[in-house]
Amino acid sequence: MCSLSKSKSNKHVLCRIILVLLLSCTPYSTNLSSCCSSSNILLSPSVSAAFSLRTLTLDGYLEFEDLGNAAKDFGGRYHFLPSAVLHPESVADVSAMIKHVFELGTFSELTVAARGHGHSLQGQAQAHKGVVIQMESMKSHEMRVHMGKDPSVDVSGGELWINILHETLKHGLAPKSWTDYLHLTVGGTLSNAGISGQAFLHGPQIDNVQELEVVTGRKGDIITCSEKQNSDLFYGVLGGLGQYGIITRARISLVPSAERVKWIRMLYHEFSTFSMDQEHLMSSKETFDYMEGFVVINRTGLLNNWRSSFSPKDPVRASQFNSDGKILYCLEVAKYFDRNEYHVAEQSIEKSLSELNFIPSTLFQTEVSLVEFLDRVHTSETKLKEKGLWDVPHPWLNLLVPKSLISHFAEQVFGNIIGDNNGPILIYPVNQSKWNNKTSLVTPEEDVFYLVAFLSSAVPSASGNERLEHILAQNQRVIDFCSRTTTGCKQYLPRYSAREEWQSHFGPKWEVVTRRKLEYDPLAILAPGQRIFQKSSGIVSTKAQVQAT
Structure with missing residues (x-):
C-alpha cells in the first residue's frame, strides 16, 4: 500500500496511478489484480474515495495526518476522526471539495463538515471518515x-x-x-x-x-x-x-458603537419578582442595552463569584448580606455610553433601577470599556486555562422555555433537580417580535420565551456533582421533566439520535427542512455530525421523507 504522506515522492505518484486504475474497477470492492499486475489489494468505497481527494487542485491544501484536532470540540465527549482536513484558501476550494464529493455520488460514503473555532458541544462539526473544512483558514x-x-x-x-x-x-x-x-x-x-x-x-x-x-x-x-x-x-x-x-x-x-459600559448586577430572593423585572425591562421604551440573568445555587450561604470584581453601592449593607443557603437570582444589565454622555447615562440608569424590586443591599456595579465587556468570557477563559480547567468536557444543556411555563420550570428544576451546580446557569427572556420566524431556528410558539442554559464543566477524575456522569444524568432529568410536564420547550444547539426526535423538534417546519435538504444537499453530504440526515440514505430516503410529510 502506498504512503498517505503529503510529499511529492515516487510513492505518491504511484498512488495516483493506482487510483486511476482503481476508479475504473467495480465501485463496491476493488481487486486491483483484475486491473493491474499488483498483488491482491482490496479497497472499500470509502478508502478509494479518500484516495480520490488527492486528485483535487486547490489554492489551499489537504491534510491527511495529525487529524486529531478535527476530532475534538468544546464539548469534549465525541471524537470522530475524518479522512482528511481541508485548509481552504478561497471559496473555490470549498466549492471544489463539495463538488468532488457530490460527483462521487452514493458510491462514496464521504461527507463534509465545516469547522469553525471548535466550539461545538456534541460532535456537530465532526465528519467520521469524511472531510472537515477548517474555516478559520479563510x-x-x-x-x-x-x-x-x-x-x-x-x-x-x-x-x-x-x-x-x-x-x-x-x-x-x-x-x-x-x-x-x-x-x-x-x-x-x-x-x-x-x-x-x-x-x-x-x-x-x-x-x-x-x-x-x-x-x-x-x-x-x-x-x-x-x-x-x-x-x-x-x-x-x-x-x-x-x-x-x-x-x-x-x-x-x-x-x-459606544466607548464605555456601566455593568450592574443585583440579587432577588423570589423568581417571580426576578422574572417580572426582566420582562419589565424588556418592554420598557427606555431600558438597558444588555440584559441577562443567572441562578445562584449555593448551599453554604457564602456569595462571592456572582459579583466578581464589582463594587457594592452600599458597602456596609452588602458586607452583612447572607443568602442563608437559599437559591437566589441575579439580574445582570449594562448600559452603553460615550464619555461625553456620562451624566445622561447615569440618569437613565437610575430611572430604570428605581422601577425594579431587587434586594437593595445587593446592588453591585463597575465601569469598563466596550471591548472589555463584550470580551468578558475570554478573560475567564484565560484564568481557567492557567488552572487546566478549560479543556475539559462541557456537557452543556440549552433550552428555550415558553413564558407560560417558566415559573413551574424554575420551581421544579432549580428547587428539586439541580443541586450545587459547578457552572453558570443563565436565564433571561427574549421577545418573539424581535426574532424573524422565516429562519430555520425553532423557538417556542409564544410571544415571550426564556433562554435557560446549564453551562457545566466536568472535571476529570472529580467526584460528586463535577463528574461527567452526574452532570449528564442531571441534564437528562431536566429534559425528561420538560418532555413530561412542559410541552413547548425547545432545545437550542440541539443534537438528537433519531429522525423522530428531529421531526418533533422541528414540528411544523419539518416539511420545509426536508424540502430544502432535497433541493440544496440531496445526497446528505453536509453536517453529518448533526445526525439529522444520513449520507447512506441518499436522495431516495430524502424523497421518501418529503412524500411522507
Whole structure:
C-alpha cells in the first residue's frame, strides 16, 4: 500500500496511478489484480474515495495526518476522526471539495463538515471518515466596512467575532447582536442563532445579517443570497445547522458603537419578582442595552463569584448580606455610553433601577470599556486555562422555555433537580417580535420565551456533582421533566439520535427542512455530525421523507 504522506515522492505518484486504475474497477470492492499486475489489494468505497481527494487542485491544501484536532470540540465527549482536513484558501476550494464529493455520488460514503473555532458541544462539526473544512483558514481575507445610511461589514465565514469587533470599532461602528463568547466564527454562530443579552432588543445574530455567500451541497454551487435574492436559501441557512450549505461570507449589520459600559448586577430572593423585572425591562421604551440573568445555587450561604470584581453601592449593607443557603437570582444589565454622555447615562440608569424590586443591599456595579465587556468570557477563559480547567468536557444543556411555563420550570428544576451546580446557569427572556420566524431556528410558539442554559464543566477524575456522569444524568432529568410536564420547550444547539426526535423538534417546519435538504444537499453530504440526515440514505430516503410529510 502506498504512503498517505503529503510529499511529492515516487510513492505518491504511484498512488495516483493506482487510483486511476482503481476508479475504473467495480465501485463496491476493488481487486486491483483484475486491473493491474499488483498483488491482491482490496479497497472499500470509502478508502478509494479518500484516495480520490488527492486528485483535487486547490489554492489551499489537504491534510491527511495529525487529524486529531478535527476530532475534538468544546464539548469534549465525541471524537470522530475524518479522512482528511481541508485548509481552504478561497471559496473555490470549498466549492471544489463539495463538488468532488457530490460527483462521487452514493458510491462514496464521504461527507463534509465545516469547522469553525471548535466550539461545538456534541460532535456537530465532526465528519467520521469524511472531510472537515477548517474555516478559520479563510479568516485572513480582508474585512470590508460599508459606511452610509445602513452600515455593514463583509467578513469571511471563518472570521472570529472578536476580530470583527476590533476592526469595526476603528470606524466607530459595531454589530448589534453578540454571543457571550466572541472567539467563535461567523459561520458557526449564524448556523445556529447567536444569542446573548442584546437579543431582547435586536434579536439573535441571524436576524442582523444583510447578505450571505453560501456553498451548497448540490454540486458545490456558490450562491449569493439575501432577503430579496435567493431568499429561501438565505433563511434556510440562517439557523439551519449547516444542513443546506456552508457560509463562506456574510454581510453583518452595524450601528454606531459606544466607548464605555456601566455593568450592574443585583440579587432577588423570589423568581417571580426576578422574572417580572426582566420582562419589565424588556418592554420598557427606555431600558438597558444588555440584559441577562443567572441562578445562584449555593448551599453554604457564602456569595462571592456572582459579583466578581464589582463594587457594592452600599458597602456596609452588602458586607452583612447572607443568602442563608437559599437559591437566589441575579439580574445582570449594562448600559452603553460615550464619555461625553456620562451624566445622561447615569440618569437613565437610575430611572430604570428605581422601577425594579431587587434586594437593595445587593446592588453591585463597575465601569469598563466596550471591548472589555463584550470580551468578558475570554478573560475567564484565560484564568481557567492557567488552572487546566478549560479543556475539559462541557456537557452543556440549552433550552428555550415558553413564558407560560417558566415559573413551574424554575420551581421544579432549580428547587428539586439541580443541586450545587459547578457552572453558570443563565436565564433571561427574549421577545418573539424581535426574532424573524422565516429562519430555520425553532423557538417556542409564544410571544415571550426564556433562554435557560446549564453551562457545566466536568472535571476529570472529580467526584460528586463535577463528574461527567452526574452532570449528564442531571441534564437528562431536566429534559425528561420538560418532555413530561412542559410541552413547548425547545432545545437550542440541539443534537438528537433519531429522525423522530428531529421531526418533533422541528414540528411544523419539518416539511420545509426536508424540502430544502432535497433541493440544496440531496445526497446528505453536509453536517453529518448533526445526525439529522444520513449520507447512506441518499436522495431516495430524502424523497421518501418529503412524500411522507
